[in-house]
Amino acid sequence: MPQSARASTSSRDKLHLDSFVPYRLSVLSNIVSMSIAHTYEREFGLSIPEWRVIAVLARYPNLSAIEVAERTAMDKVAVSRAVQSLLAARRLVRTYDKGDRRRSMLRLSAAGRAVYTRIAPLALGYERKLLNALSASDRRALDRLIGRLMERARLLDHLDGKGS
Amino acid sequence: MPQSARASTSSRDKLHLDSFVPYRLSVLSNIVSMSIAHTYEREFGLSIPEWRVIAVLARYPNLSAIEVAERTAMDKVAVSRAVQSLLAARRLVRTYDKGDRRRSMLRLSAAGRAVYTRIAPLALGYERKLLNALSASDRRALDRLIGRLMERARLLDHLDGKGS
DNA sequence: TTGCGATAGTTTCAATTGTAACCATTGAAG
């Protein structure tokens, strides 16, 4: 079998990490996340999960833990831990649903809201500085592209393999 | 003090996780990475760091551990661990530089190359399926946008705060 | 030579995270 097409690594099978989109996305996302995370860790002792919980509760008060998980793309264990440390820091108030006592109802305390109103501008400021690298139309394009890719990635994920 | 402008969260300070670019990037990147990681974990028992080391050594043989770290955006501890488990699995060969015996020289064994030639097409196949969500010109745009953002993110990172 | 700061890489220990098992409550079925 001379230069078998099956066994040889044809040029289109070559993978350059530098131009491999999943790799590039991962590196970009890590730099960005760590940059922001560093800000609110330093200033408020918040971890990323904690910050996400605060952000979503600022927008949608009285969610249950599971609803928070859905909106933040975290799993319920991560939410549970973030909620516990936020409760301990008195940045959150938890009550339980009358009529379904499994269901918690979470909202920010005054202290929690204060944290939010101080961090949100920092986070948005970082985003703005980041997006300054792009023209207005590029920014719109970016949004659209991320949306499309997210949709497709979820589809692929559910189609094959781990579609639990 | 009726609707104090200072204390209230003005509309441009509001942060919607759903439209916050750093958050969207992070979610997208996680879905994508885990989807691919799942494939090579299942089929070859490779972790993400191990896969990255293999990918870069397939392209550039005889790198030292630190050079691998630079090209994969991993830190040297992660590289050290990945290298150890790849050595144990006999997928890597390590020699030491004559003349500087601190410096290792890493390259794939035959088994390592075999793993590479089987995974690379899977990874590229995934990328292709993902990018099928986009037109050719959108794909070019995506590449350009990621590049610009990466550059800007690194700049911002080094400017302020943690510029170690 | 000896000494010393820098570089390559490893080890150690603590913190974070992920998985699975678990407890409590609910709702519906018998």
Place this chain on the structure above:
DNA sequence: CTTCAATGGTTACAATTGAAACTATCGCAA
């Protein structure tokens, strides 16, 4: 009324990761 599967959430334990300290070698200087 019991029983039992499903749901909300927590706990326990193992695996991963990160930061800092450590070892070994090198290059240069006195």
